[in-house]
Amino acid sequence: MGFPRVRMRRLRRTQAIREMVREVRLHPSNLMYPIFIDEKAKAPVPIESMPGYSRLPIQSVIEEARQVVEQGVKAVLLFGVPSAKDEAGSAAYASDGVVQKAVKRLKNEFGEELAIATDVCLCEYTTHGHCGVLKNGVVVNDSTLEILRKIAVSHAQAGADMVAPSGMMDGQVRAIREALDDAGFNHVGIMAYSAKYASCFYGPFRDAVECAPKFGDRRGYQMDYGNAREALREMELDINEGADVLMVKPALAYLDIINQAKSRFNVPIAAYNVSGEYAMVKAAAKVGWINEKAAVLEFLTAIKRAGADLIITYFAKDAKLWLTK
Ligand code: PBG
Numbered sequence: 001m002g003f004p005r006v007r008m009r010r011l012r013r014t015q016a017i018r019e020m021v022r023e024v025r026l027h028p029s030n031l032m033y034p035i036f037i038d039e040k041a042k043a044p045v046p047i048e049s050m051p052g053y054s055r056l057p058i059q060s061v062i063e064e065a066r067q068v069v070e071q072g073v074k075a076v077l078l079f080g081v082p083s084a085k086d087e088a089g090s091a092a093y094a095s096d097g098v099v100q101k102a103v104k105r106l107k108n109e110f111g112e113e114l115a116i117a118t119d120v121c122l123c124e125y126t127t128h129g130h131c132g133v134l135k136n137g138v139v140v141n142d143s144t145l146e147i148l149r150k151i152a153v154s155h156a157q158a159g160a161d162m163v164a165p166s167g168m169m170d171g172q173v174r175a176i177r178e179a180l181d182d183a184g185f186n187h188v189g190i191m192a193y194s195a196k197y198a199s200c201f202y203g204p205f206r207d208a209v210e211c212a213p214k215f216g217d218r219r220g221y222q223m224d225y226g227n228a229r230e231a232l233r234e235m236e237l238d239i240n241e242g243a244d245v246l247m248v249k250p251a252l253a254y255l256d257i258i259n260q261a262k263s264r265f266n267v268p269i270a271a272y273n274v275s276g277e278y279a280m281v282k283a284a285a286k287v288g289w290i291n292e293k294a295a296v297l298e299f300l301t302a303i304k305r306a307g308a309d310l311i312i313t314y315f316a317k318d319a320k321l322w323l324t325k
Pocket of ligand 1: 119121123131166167201202203205206218274275276
């Protein structure tokens, strides 16, 4: 049967009918909010390329998380900006490092009310800004793994629920799983940045946490955006290495990857709606070229419709604004 017996517009006639047949709905509990903690800051440091978003001093982290929890959001992802960097990023695994201190405070304050994930990478901690240790200007994979193990264990010791390795080193999930298990943290999960592309959309983030590479770029370890099958292979490897959650990053230009991940793998799929994606919406809204609320809702719903179970987004802090009428 077709037209005129079939009329698709019947189910679009009223708001109530449209809501009744809606397939995908956003919920704040599927959002995760990134927080950048700056060890040197005395007050929040606004980030110019991310309007409405700041780097925070450790003292502000509880208040910030409180505001996020009040939005119905249950999870945060922590990044640190240390007061001192070195060649090997040793501040990343200091027991009194910036992220470790923040995790302790948050765990103390919120207990099981808040899921705490931590970014496990070296780029914010190295003087050269690369995601691993260097030899002759090249990031050395296997020596970097040794440092990633230490970082993950130090985060777990501080109380992290989940660690999120983002450096795209081969074998990083396996190395971290082993290290966590050996140290008595078999309950701590791994959210693997499995399909992380070398993307221009990380620009604002790199300004924010001062982690732009001092020379070269990250194409020697992050993925080429021309590739899709490679992303599936990365994800398959990470599942076999023990990842609990797989992430695709960025989100908006990679909905096809999110979609394929969802249909292939039976683990939760996370998508990272990155800093550049946030900045574009904010910039266009600021000059009045798009409606911010409408754009955020449409984008986040599309990411979920593509297959993301969990969305990491800087917009999460305004979840109530987006999700209530
Ligand atoms: C660090 C890291 C980056 C982001 C998250 N973890 C930057 C990069 O890989 O250069 C980007 C986050 C964003 O842009 O919002 N490895």
